[in-house]
Amino acid sequence: xxxxxxxxxxxxxxxxxxxxxxxxxxxxxxxxxxxxxxxxxxxxxxxxxxxxxxxxxxxxxxxxxxxxxxxxxxxxxxxxxxxxxxxxxxxxxxxxxxxxxxxxxxxxxxxxxxxxxxxxxxxxxxxxxxxxxxxxxxxxxxxxxxxxxxxxxxxxxxxxxxxxxxxxxxxxxxxxxxxxxxxxxxxxxxxxxxxxxxxxxxxxxxxxxxxxxxxxxxxxxxxxxxxxxxxxxxxxxxxxxxxxxxxxxxxxxxxxxxxxxxxxxxxxxxxxxxxxxxxxxxxxxxxxxxxxxxxxxxxxxxxxxxxxxxxxxxxxxxxxxxxxxxxxxxxxxxxxxxxxxxxxxxxxxxxxxxxxxxxxxxxxxxxxxxxxxxxxxxxxxxxxxxxxxxxxxxxxxxxxxxxxxxxxxxxxxxxxxxxxxxxxxxxxxxxxxxxxxxxxxxxxxxxxxxxxxxxxxxxxxxxxxxxxxxxxxxxxxxxxxxxxxxxxxxxxxxxxxxxxxxxxxxxxxxxxxxxxxxxxxxxxxxxxxxx
Amino acid sequence: xxxxxxxxxxxxxxxxxxxxxxxxxxxxxxxxxxxxxxxxxxxxxxxxxxxxxxxxxxxxxxxxxxxxxxxxxxxxxxxxxxxxxxxxxxxxxxxxxxxxxxxxxxxxxxxxxxxxxxxxxxxxxxxxxxxxxxxxxxxxxxxxxxxxxxxxxxxxxxxxxxxxxxxxxxxxxxxxxxxxxxxxxxxxxxxxxxxxxxxxxxxxxxxxxxxxxxxx
Ligand SMILES: Cc1cc2nc3c(=O)[nH]c(=O)nc-3n(C[C@H](O)[C@H](O)[C@H](O)COP(=O)(O)OP(=O)(O)OC[C@H]3O[C@@H](n4cnc5c(N)ncnc54)[C@H](O)[C@@H]3O)c2cc1C
Ligand code: FES
Numbered sequence: 001x002x003x004x005x006x007x008x009x010x011x012x013x014x015x016x017x018x019x020x021x022x023x024x025x026x027x028x029x030x031x032x033x034x035x036x037x038x039x040x041x042x043x044x045x046x047x048x049x050x051x052x053x054x055x056x057x058x059x060x061x062x063x064x065x066x067x068x069x070x071x072x073x074x075x076x077x078x079x080x081x082x083x084x085x086x087x088x089x090x091x092x093x094x095x096x097x098x099x100x101x102x103x104x105x106x107x108x109x110x111x112x113x114x115x116x117x118x119x120x121x122x123x124x125x126x127x128x129x130x131x132x133x134x135x136x137x138x139x140x141x142x143x144x145x146x147x148x149x150x151x152x153x154x155x156x157x158x159x160x161x162x163x164x165x166x167x168x169x170x171x172x173x174x175x176x177x178x179x180x181x182x183x184x185x186x187x188x189x190x191x192x193x194x195x196x197x198x199x200x201x202x203x204x205x206x207x208x209x210x211x212x213x214x215x216x217x218x219x220x221x222x223x224x225x226x227x228x229x230x231x232x233x234x235x236x237x238x239x240x241x242x243x244x245x246x247x248x249x250x251x252x253x254x255x256x257x258x259x260x261x262x263x264x265x266x267x268x269x270x271x272x273x274x275x276x277x278x279x280x281x282x283x284x285x286x287x288x289x290x291x292x293x294x295x296x297x298x299x300x301x302x303x304x305x306x307x308x309x310x311x312x313x314x315x316x317x318x319x320x321x322x323x324x325x326x327x328x329x330x331x332x333x334x335x336x337x338x339x340x341x342x343x344x345x346x347x348x349x350x351x352x353x354x355x356x357x358x359x360x361x362x363x364x365x366x367x368x369x370x371x372x373x374x375x376x377x378x379x380x381x382x383x384x385x386x387x388x389x390x391x392x393x394x395x396x397x398x399x400x401x402x403x404x405x406x407x408x409x410x411x412x413x414x415x416x417x418x419x420x421x422x423x424x425x426x427x428x429x430x431x432x433x434x435x436x437x438x439x440x441x442x443x444x445x446x447x448x449x450x451x452x453x454x455x456x457x458x459x460x461x462x463x464x465x466x467x468x469x470x471x472x473x474x475x476x477x478x479x480x481x482x483x484x485x486x487x488x489x490x491x492x493x494x495x496x497x498x499x500x501x502x503x504x505x506x507x508x509x510x511x512x513x514x515x516x517x518x519x520x521x522x523x524x525x526x527x528x529x530x531x
Numbered sequence: 532x533x534x535x536x537x538x539x540x541x542x543x544x545x546x547x548x549x550x551x552x553x554x555x556x557x558x559x560x561x562x563x564x565x566x567x568x569x570x571x572x573x574x575x576x577x578x579x580x581x582x583x584x585x586x587x588x589x590x591x592x593x594x595x596x597x598x599x600x601x602x603x604x605x606x607x608x609x610x611x612x613x614x615x616x617x618x619x620x621x622x623x624x625x626x627x628x629x630x631x632x633x634x635x636x637x638x639x640x641x642x643x644x645x646x647x648x649x650x651x652x653x654x655x656x657x658x659x660x661x662x663x664x665x666x667x668x669x670x671x672x673x674x675x676x677x678x679x680x681x682x683x684x685x686x687x688x689x690x691x692x693x694x695x696x697x698x699x700x701x702x703x704x705x706x707x708x709x710x711x712x713x714x715x716x717x718x719x720x721x722x723x724x725x726x727x728x729x730x731x732x733x734x735x736x737x738x739x740x741x742x743x744x745x746x747x
Contacts, residue, residue: 124566124574128676138712144719145728149743157740165731169722172715179708182618182700184669192711202746210673215571219677220700227617236563258562291567327549327596331569407674410650411570414594523562 001416002324003379006425009347013386013423016349017394025354033361040364040371042317042428043463048284049313054507055303056446062312065281069300072517073505076240081254083243083496085267089115089232091485092253092268094239095298097125098214098471099454100274101221102478103485104231107272110486114231115266117255119238119275119293119522122225123218126276126291126455127474130214131334131407132198133206134475135468136171139195142203144168151469154200154358155434155462158311163460163477166441167469170476175207178475182220185209198339198467200358206468211334211407214471237264238522239297241501242271242305242450245494250305250450252496256522269493270449270485273298274478277433277455280524287321287330288430297520298456302437304504307445310458311435316465319344319362321429323384325415330429333387333408335359335467341395345386345423346374352385360464363428376425384427389419432470434461443481449488451481536602550577550592550603564607570594573678576648579603589646589680611682611690614697624701625665632694635660637687644681644691649674653681653691660694668695669702 002010028036038044049061053071062070091107093100096118104116116122137147147168152159175193179185185207186194195204209216225231236258243252243265252267275298279290288294303309320333338344343351344362346369353365366385369375375383392400401420402409412419436458443451454474461469508514532543537553544553551568554561566574575592582600592605614631618624629636638661644653656671672695682690723729727742734742 120562120566121574124572128572129567129569138709138715140711140714144722145725146746148728148731149746152739152743153747157736157743161731161739165728169719172712172719175712176708176716179703179706179712182703184673184699184703184706187706187709191707191709193709195711212571212674215676216673216699219675219696220703223696223700224618226613226615227619289569291569291572292562292565326547327552327594328569407571410674411594414570415596 002422005379006376009376010422012349013345013388016345017388017391020343020345020351023351025351027354027357028361036364036368037360040367041360042284042286043314045284053511053513055504056306056308057312060309060312063283065283066278066296066299066312068515069296069517069519069521070303071508071513072515072519073508074519075516078241078498078501081263081498083265083498085252085496086264087115088267089113090269090489091272091482092117092266093272093274094118094253095274095276095454095456096122096235097274097276097454097474098127098218098221099456099474099478100272101218101225102475103272103274103451103453103482105221105224106479106482107486108228108230110483112230112486112489115234115268116231117234117237117239117253117266120236122233122235123222124291124293125218126294127214127471128218129289129291129332130471131211131332132336133196133208133213133468134471135205135466136175136207136472137168137203137205138172138175138193138207139204142195142205144171146203147171147205150201151466152462154464154466156464158462160459162441163439166480167460167473167476170479171472174472174475174479178217181224183209183217198335199356200466211336211405217471239275239301240520240522241498242301243496243498244305244500246497246499247494248306248500249448249494251493265496267493267496269491270451270488272443272451272453272481272485273302273437273456274452274454275456279430281521282524283315283430286317286428286430289318289321289330289332290430292524295521295524296433297522298437298452300520302445302447302450302452305447305450305500307447307450308438309435310438311463314434314463315430316359316432316434317363317428318431319359319366319428320387320426322424323382323427324378324425326380328415329382332429332431333424333426334405337387337389337392337405338362340392343388343391345388347376348374358464366426366428370427378425382427384425386423387426388423390421390423393420432465434458434463434465439477441480442484443477444484449491451485453477453481533597533599535597535600538604544597548597550579550595550597550605551575553597554605561605564592564605568593571676573648573676574607576606576678576680577603578606589648591648591678606680606683609679609683611679611693612688613690613693618700618704623705624697625705628660628697628701631697634687634689635694638689641686643684643686646680646684648678648680649676651675656695657689657691660698665698665702668698672696672699
């Protein structure tokens with residue numbers, strides 16, 4: 001329920017609805033967009049970045065949050081760890097989201113024994129939270145080539161063309177695989193896969209399952225994973241370090257058993273790192289849409305092992321994160337809402353940006369409104385703008401919101417906000433790590449036998465990921481990484497060492513860097529700031 | 532500040548916190564019952580009694596906001612039986628439901644399971660399942676995140692969430708390949724012959740840009 005102090009504001013949204021329908025803000029010209037982004041998009045805020053002083057990407061611009069983790073000693077005393085492996089396997093998969101589970105299934109299908117270790121319960125991940133849908137060029141008027149072009153353009157041509165090509169070519173086959181394991185993508189009356197448009201697409205390409213796409217895929221994949229005795233599971237066991245052989249190839253990892261509170265070591269012929277993104281680092285203090293375990297661990301682990309990164313200064317801030325009520329701050333309102341024609345409204349009851357602009361532009365425009373005094377203030381002092389959902393019931397039909405967005409409707413009914421009658425207060429939320437560990441088409445990083453898949457990997461989405469391409473990417477590259485990793489079964493992993501960590505630390509010392517951090521972060525420092 | 536009973540202990544916490552935040556605020560190092568923090572994953576189930584109330588309620592710890600006099604515990608996992616199968620080996624898994632989940636037929640529609648935080652009418656879909664209205668079940672469990680609260684209430688130890696998942700998967704597998712996908716897969720067989728697209732790796736940056744913008 002909205003607090004008393006917001007009531008006049010709510011009334012203003014209602015009162016201005018009719019007149020707002022008549023005035024749609026014009027789309028910005030390229031030059032205007034650049035000016036807006038440079039001034040207000042968090043990726044362009046120079047004071048939030050610095051040049052990395054160490055490692056394979058030395059000299060690259062990265063966020064302070066990543067630099068702090070990479071330019072520090074771990075609080076873990078690596079010299080005292082016993083590296084005698086407790087488990088030996090063919091393929092060690094780290095991370096139990098969509099990418100990890102897919103890698104495990106495909107590695108197993110090629111005859112490998114697999115251990116899948118994950119930080120929380122299997123499936124607790126960003127994958128389960130994906131609402132809107134997944135891209136795949138299956139519609140008659142669409143084609144993989146078109147999908148390629150749209151993706152390259154969305155990413156500002158910073159994406160790696162080989163990876164994008166692989167992704168779009170694999171997409172139809174991946175959909176067929178998901179259907180075969182029992183994923184129920186929505187269909188139309190002819191039995192065709194239903195496809196929808198989204199911002200930046202030149203053909204309808206979004207496949208979905210109601211407004212719970214990721215959840216329904218993940219449920220089925222988790223179930224499928226149980227079929228084989230060759231896949232072992234270690235839940236509540238985050239990886240805290242990779243191990244390398246004398247020649248620097250990856251050959252296992254050190255995990256931390258959260259229940260027993262002790263470390264244990266796994267030896268493997270190949271490792272697939274699929275630990276997801278970094279929203280919980282809360283760049284520049286932004287709220288996040290990400291799950292509890294999204295602390296960017298892949299970056300820390302792989303970087304110390306010598307892997308090259310790509311695009312660590314580029315993040316996606318989703319324009320419509322919830323700002324009220326307090327306990328839902330950062331939670332996502334799906335882009336599908338904006339695509340349908342909702343208005344974004346400032347404290348003066350005006351629209352201030354064409355709502356169909358890309359995510360980065362809309363996010364920058366919201367930040368501009370809030371920083372120039374046109375934002376709406378909550379009782380606790382947070383600032384946002386209104387997302388006028390009730391207008392959709394007028395533009396389309398009564399009952400649309402409940403029918404098309406049942407999960408969203410319920411989520412707010414629980415806190416007694418009826419989205420068919422009330423707008424939501426929103427502000428950009430840290431949503432997606434555009435960059436990550438650099439990979440080739442098989443998913444291998446620049447470190448031998450270390451494969452990376454999913455949000456942890458970089459190079460695919462350039463400077464801006466298009467809606468629905470993340471879900472596609474995790475299955476495509478999860479599969480490729482799993483298959484390639486299984487191909488290393490004949491390989492002898494050699495002795496497990498932490499030489500790479502020791503070397504990294506001596507380099508830090510020679511640079512006179514002496515900060516200590518919990519890196520990887522594993523769990524966000526939670527500060528209750530509502531008192 | 533308000534006073535609540537948290538994990539069996541009376542304690543004062545600031546107003547407006549969720550159950551999970553109240554646990555963190557009072558020094559409980561909870562990780563096991565936490566996932567998305569957005570009410571989407573079902574990891575954080577709780578049972579609570581509101582001040583003066585007689586009936587225990589159930590919900591998600593990241594969504595339930597604590598109130599004066601509330602008595603609340605986490606219930607992050609409840610043991611429930613899940614059948615073991617490999618669907619690839621089954622010609623029609625729908626027909627095998629009685630073999631996989633025989634306990635389903637002991638359900639006498641007592642409705643104790645209707646406590647779903649996603650507002651799914653659990654008893655309703657269990658009835659559909661017994662009556663072999665499988666497609667209806669598949670549709671109804673789309674919002675289920677397998678939190679297992681329903682199973683915790685069942686006097687017959689049936690796990691509705693797993694029965695629902697089994698049917699959701701089985702129904703999807705029984706559907707024919709969508710015609711639009713079939714057609715695209717056929718085209719993909721000769722896709723490598725697309726001469727222009729095959730040149731993508733060797734195009735100059737400007738050529739690549741022109742190529743992509745040609746689709747706008
Ligand atoms: C709210 C939300 C909505 C979204 N909607 C969409 C959408 O509609 N369409 C789309 O395409 N994309 C969407 N995305 C993005 C997409 O869901 C993710 O990018 C993608 O699912 C990431 O998959 P992943 O397997 O790489 O990582 P995740 O699914 O996050 O899985 C990573 C796993 O690794 C585990 N882990 C983390 N650290 C460690 C460690 N040190 N050791 C072991 N395990 C570890 C985590 O606990 C987690 O289980 C959305 C994201 C969010 C947050
Ligand atoms: S933590 Fe996922 S539903 Fe509460």
